[in-house]
Amino acid sequence: MTPxxxxxxxxxxxxxxxxxxxxxxxxxxxxxxxxxxxxxERTVSVRPATMDRDLGRLHAWLGYDHVAEFWNLDLPxxxxxxHLAGKLAEEHLTPYVGYIDHVPMSYWELYWPAEYELDAYxxxxxxxxxxxxLVGPPEYVGNGYAKxxxxxxxxxxxxxxxxxxxxxxxxxxxxxxxxxxxQFGFEAHHEFYFEEAEKDALLMICERDDFEDALSEDTNAGxxxxxTDG
Numbered sequence: 001m002t003p004x005x006x007x008x009x010x011x012x013x014x015x016x017x018x019x020x021x022x023x024x025x026x027x028x029x030x031x032x033x034x035x036x037x038x039x040x041e042r043t044v045s046v047r048p049a050t051m052d053r054d055l056g057r058l059h060a061w062l063g064y065d066h067v068a069e070f071w072n073l074d075l076p077x078x079x080x081x082x083h084l085a086g087k088l089a090e091e092h093l094t095p096y097v098g099y100i101d102h103v104p105m106s107y108w109e110l111y112w113p114a115e116y117e118l119d120a121y122x123x124x125x126x127x128x129x130x131x132x133x134l135v136g137p138p139e140y141v142g143n144g145y146a147k148x149x150x151x152x153x154x155x156x157x158x159x160x161x162x163x164x165x166x167x168x169x170x171x172x173x174x175x176x177x178x179x180x181x182x183q184f185g186f187e188a189h190h191e192f193y194f195e196e197a198e199k200d201a202l203l204m205i206c207e208r209d210d211f212e213d214a215l216s217e218d219t220n221a222g223x224x225x226x227x228t229d230g
Contacts, residue, residue, distance in 0.1 A: 033156040034098065037148040039218075041099045044152040046108065048193075049095035051088060055081060057097070058107055061136030069132060070171055072198075092116040098149050098195065104151055105140045108133055110157065113167050114229060116195045121169075122189065122203055127162035146180060151215070154184060158208055166211070168196055168204035183218075185210030 007193055034045040049058070057081045068074040073083065087095050092115040098106035110131040111117075114124040131153065135141050157166055170177040172191055182188075186204040194201040 012123075031099075033152065033159075035155065036154045037151060039151075040100075040144060040148045042148070044148055045099040045102060045151065046096045046156065047065070047099075049084075049088070049097050049107070051081075051084060054097055055084060057104060057136070058084065061107060061134065064136065064138060066138065066141055067134050067136065068173060092106055098153070100140065100145055100148075105137050105145070106133060106135050108153060110153070116167060118167065118194075121192050122167070122205075124167075127160065127163065128165045128167050129157040129160065129163050130167040131157070146176075146177065149185070150180060150184060154206075158211065164208045166206045168206070169197070169201040170204065172200045173203045178204070181206070183214065185214035 028089050031045045031047045034043060036043050055077075059075075059077055061082070062071055062073045062075075073080065076084065083093075087093065087109065090111075093109055093111035096108040096110065097104050098108055100106075108131055110129060110147050112126075113122075113128045113130045115117055118124065118130060133146070133149065133153070134147075135146055154166060157163055166184055166186075168177075168181050170181070178188070184206060186206040187210075189203040189205055191200060191202050193199075
C-alpha cells in the first residue's frame with residue numbers, strides 16, 4: 001500500500017460501532033503492519049503515532065480509569081504534549097496507534113531493550129524487542145481484542161530477522177496482561193523494581209519458537225495472513 005494525503009484511515013471519525021471488513025478488504029493508508037485476524041474476523045492494523053494526529057486522542061485515552069491505573073499519565077494537556085514529544089524523539093522506541101477494522105483503539109510503544117532502560121535488569125540480546133500496550137476506548141476493553149492485537153504486534157516484532165525474543169515487564173499486579181502474555185508462550189523470570197518506570201515489574205520472556213508453538217495450539221485463532229507495508 002502506498003501512503004497518500006487524500007485517503008487516510010477513513011473510519012477514524014467514527015465514534016460508535018466496530019465495522020467488520022473481510023480478509024480481502026484493502027484500505028489505503030500509512031500502516032506499518034496489517035493482518036486479518038480470523039479469531040475475531042476483523043482487521044488489525046498499526047501505524048506510527050504522530051503529534052498532529054494523535055495528541056488529543058492519546059490524552060483522552062490516558063485519562064480513562066482503566067488506563068490511568070497502570071500508566072499514570074493522566075496529565076494536563078501541555079504536560080502530556082511534552083511527554084509525547086519526548087517519546088516521538090526517542091531513537092530506540094517507536095510509538096504506534098493500533099486499529100481494529102481501521103478504527104483507532106490502542107496505543108503501543110515498541111523498543112529495543114538492549115538500548116533502552118531494560119538492559120540493566122536482565123541479560124539483553126541486541127535483537128530483543130519489548131513493548132507496552134494500552135486499549136483506549138472502554139467499548140474495546142474485555143472483548144477479546146487485546147489478544148488479537150498482541151498476536152499481530154508479536155508477528156510484527158518477530159518479522160525482524162534479528163529478533164528471536166520478545167520481553168515483557170508488566171506491573172506485578174497486572175494479572176490481565178500477565179495472563180495474556182503466558183497464553184503466547186511468555187515465561188515469568190523474576191520480579192524487580194523498574195526504576196525508570198517507577199513500578200514493581202515482572203520480567204517475562206518469549207522465545208520465537210515458544211510463540212509459534214502457542215499459536216499452533218490456539219485452535220480458535222490459527223495463524224491467519226499478515227503483511228507488512230512500508
